[in-house]
Amino acid sequence: MGLDSTTHRTPDSPIGDIAYLARSEHRIPALVALTERPRSRSELCELTNVSSSTIRRTLNEFEDRLWIRKDGYQYAATRLGEAIATEMDDLIDRFETERKLRDVWHWLPDDISEFPIETWSELTVTIANPNVPYRPVTRFESLLEKTATLRFVRPEVALMDPCFDVLYQQVDDGVDVTLIDRPNCHTYFLSTYPERSSELLQQDNFTVLEHDELPLHGTGLLDERVVISCYEQDSGTVQAVIDTDVLAVREWAQSVYERYRSDARPIEPQHLQSDDLGNDI
Structure with a gap:
């Protein structure tokens, strides 16, 4: 699939990836936003209301997992990132439903x-x-x-x-x-x-x-x-x-x-x- 030449960090486990996304409220919205269209770092800062340094670290983590790619000064989700964003967005919706029925x-x-x-x-x-x-x-x-x-x-x-x-x-x-x-x-x-x-x-x-x-x-x-x-x-x-x-x-x-x-x-x-x-x- 053309990924062999890319150096990336192997996650410790699927649960580790889920935990990483869930630990900070800005991460899933940032990934979902990048599935909609390419965005710059400053756009993501404004969208998620976090600092530039926080977004930079988040984008580095996303790149390590091959969830996003950089295109000039903008970032966009890969197909892997789109799959993860969709599933996590659906999971949040399901939890929101469960919470209101609880x-x-x-x-x-x-x-x-x-x-x-x-x-x-x-x-x-x-x-x-x-x-x-x-x-x-x-x-x-x-x-x-x-x-x-x-x-x-x-x-x-x-x-x-x-x-x-x-x-x-x-x-x-x-x-x-x-x-x-x-x-x-x-x-x-x-x-x-x-x-x-x-x-x-x-x-x-x-x-x-x-x-x-x-x-x-x-x-x-x-x-x-x-x-x-x-x-x-x-x-x-x-x-x-x-x-x-x-x-x-x-x-x-x-x-x-x-x-x-x-x-x-x-x-x-x-x-x-x-x-x-x-x-x-």
Whole structure:
């Protein structure tokens, strides 16, 4: 391959090369940048925000490994360098996906873990934290405002402020809504919002159904997105909202909805009686 006349240092091991790239945050971006087009040392300094001496040492290491070649005052990636840059860039993307799912993994339905890893990267994960506890609710509110249909198994997130206000307005505007939840949850929200709940239940485009054995997570189907809502088991607070437009996830969510829809029943009359609303919470 014409490399015999080039003196280069043999790496100690593949792990050694990976460790070298990972030890400083500028190295992988520098190598990726050189796969895009030739660049000068000063360009790389500006791009990676490191000193000229640091870039010089980095380029020397890259040259020793035959990842780059010098062309005048510029440097460009070799095919070897392109291969390494692509794999490392993909690896970083995979770790970024894993990190955003790490905190919600124990709340997710088992079926999600069976999807290809490439599907995970298409999930938008919004997690509550002490500084912004309502971030997942706000995310769902923004999605709810854009849909003309809503079908939701265990829809507590849709019934929380400020989402309930949006839901109320959406139903008034003709959005077709079907909610499947537990009887005690219906009792709570009917007692919390008696007037609005009564008005909603009189709308032909608003359907409320009951089911006694729902999963720990919520599954919602909107026009363009699928939503998975993760609840803290004891308090019922919304810990995370995950949404995506991946077709495979939508097909899964559709099957979940249809399964529970087939066994659900209309809301029981006693839940509609205002005298009893406060007794079953």
